[in-house]
Amino acid sequence: xxxMNTSKHISxxxxxxxxxxxxxxxxxxxxxxxxxxxxxxxxxxxxxESAKQVRKNDRQVNQxxxxxxxQCIQIIAKRxxxxxxxxxxxxxxxxxxxxxxxxxxxxxxxKVAMEGxxxxxxxxxxxxxxxxxxxxxxxxxxxxxxxxxxxxDAALKVHKEDKRVDREYEGxxxxxVTYMMEDSRSIPKVLEVMWAVRxxxxxxxxxxxxxxxxxxxxxxxDIRHAPSSEIDxxxx
Amino acid sequence: xxxMNTSKHISxxxxxxxxxxxxxxxxxxxxxxxxxxxxxxxxxxxxxESAKQVRKNDRQVNQxxxxxxxQCIQIIAKRxxxxxxxxxxxxxxxxxxxxxxxxxxxxxxxKVAMEGxxxxxxxxxxxxxxxxxxxxxxxxxxxxxxxxxxxxDAALKVHKEDKRVDREYEGxxxxxVTYMMEDSRSIPKVLEVMWAVRxxxxxxxxxxxxxxxxxxxxxxxDIRHAPSSEIDxxxx
Numbered sequence: 001x002x003x004m005n006t007s008k009h010i011s012x013x014x015x016x017x018x019x020x021x022x023x024x025x026x027x028x029x030x031x032x033x034x035x036x037x038x039x040x041x042x043x044x045x046x047x048x049e050s051a052k053q054v055r056k057n058d059r060q061v062n063q064x065x066x067x068x069x070x071q072c073i074q075i076i077a078k079r080x081x082x083x084x085x086x087x088x089x090x091x092x093x094x095x096x097x098x099x100x101x102x103x104x105x106x107x108x109x110x111k112v113a114m115e116g117x118x119x120x121x122x123x124x125x126x127x128x129x130x131x132x133x134x135x136x137x138x139x140x141x142x143x144x145x146x147x148x149x150x151x152x153d154a155a156l157k158v159h160k161e162d163k164r165v166d167r168e169y170e171g172x173x174x175x176x177v178t179y180m181m182e183d184s185r186s187i188p189k190v191l192e193v194m195w196a197v198r199x200x201x202x203x204x205x206x207x208x209x210x211x212x213x214x215x216x217x218x219x220x221x222d223i224r225h226a227p228s229s230e231i232d233x234x235x236x
Numbered sequence: 237x238x239x240m241n242t243s244k245h246i247s248x249x250x251x252x253x254x255x256x257x258x259x260x261x262x263x264x265x266x267x268x269x270x271x272x273x274x275x276x277x278x279x280x281x282x283x284x285e286s287a288k289q290v291r292k293n294d295r296q297v298n299q300x301x302x303x304x305x306x307q308c309i310q311i312i313a314k315r316x317x318x319x320x321x322x323x324x325x326x327x328x329x330x331x332x333x334x335x336x337x338x339x340x341x342x343x344x345x346x347k348v349a350m351e352g353x354x355x356x357x358x359x360x361x362x363x364x365x366x367x368x369x370x371x372x373x374x375x376x377x378x379x380x381x382x383x384x385x386x387x388x389d390a391a392l393k394v395h396k397e398d399k400r401v402d403r404e405y406e407g408x409x410x411x412x413v414t415y416m417m418e419d420s421r422s423i424p425k426v427l428e429v430m431w432a433v434r435x436x437x438x439x440x441x442x443x444x445x446x447x448x449x450x451x452x453x454x455x456x457x458d459i460r461h462a463p464s465s466e467i468d469x470x471x472x
Binding site for chain 2 (some may be wrong): 065066083087090097181184187188191198225
């Protein structure tokens, strides 16, 4: 298993700072994952109060984004890190940006939950949204786990998972188009769900981004934009 | 006019490096703007070859993203910049990420162009897409101009413009929903255009992001996530 040794500085204080900021990213990630799960549950149980809470909590996610970014800059300015430490700062900076956007999706799903009142057929679409939602929640969980351990193999596993999310998404989309064509009055409501499904699919892309930052951090190699068939070769 | 003095180092070599990387961001931005304009023109003129070229050129955009990012890290590691220089590196790092995503939208619009064959009513929707497209192209142009001059006032002007883009987008969306409800056979094709319109609206958000990085770079203040009503107060 390829991971990164993260405790190796002469200055114990610097180690503490790095450990601290990594923990904050994981806490932010945990919050975002919870937000997403709560938003999906709010739809399933038609729980408006819970959906409102998700929308409210998004402020905390944004605050994490600002705080972690500021600390990254402070560490770079004060410690002048090189090599893997500098890569870690860059990776954290990019990861929080993606986590913040995933938080925005949770907020959007919560909005769909607040619209409430779906008929029987529409509830089937909501069930598909829920299934895709759980899929990307698990992906987010796994990539945060890979981040915690700076585990390249686990990160690459998440990277590959995105293809499955894309396939599931395409299936739901086809289902929705058929439904809209059969019952045109449903179009506005189905579109509402469709935007949410689209945003969930984008979470898969963001988890893929985070897995790329992990690889960059540990191996020093930037695999963004590389075709997936070439990634193994790049990492040799 | 509030701008940043960017030529002030004892090391002339460092000045050259900063100037060089700023120029690359502007070149990348110019390429992305051109890609977007070409993609919109390809739809308007039903020019499949030109659309194909846009899709091909996206590789160049991605390469800029990788190259500029790598140089940013090298400069941070080698020059250990502080204060405004470090903020410039962070701002560049974030700006290229947004430019790369705008490049992806151009690619997506080019795909719509390649689908071709729209009926008369659908061409009206394409005209709306084109109008929104030109609006965000101008916004991108203006924010790149603000970046070139590190001009906070110009950046804030772009920041405010996003509201207009949002309103234009909402109008087009309503138009599309009505059209789909009137003619359900058109749904798959209209959805294709709708995704593109949605992506254009997101370009407005990304230009807004870039304007926030400019403010951060010049003023050292992070206005992300701040309600627009509070921004003036934050910058006092």
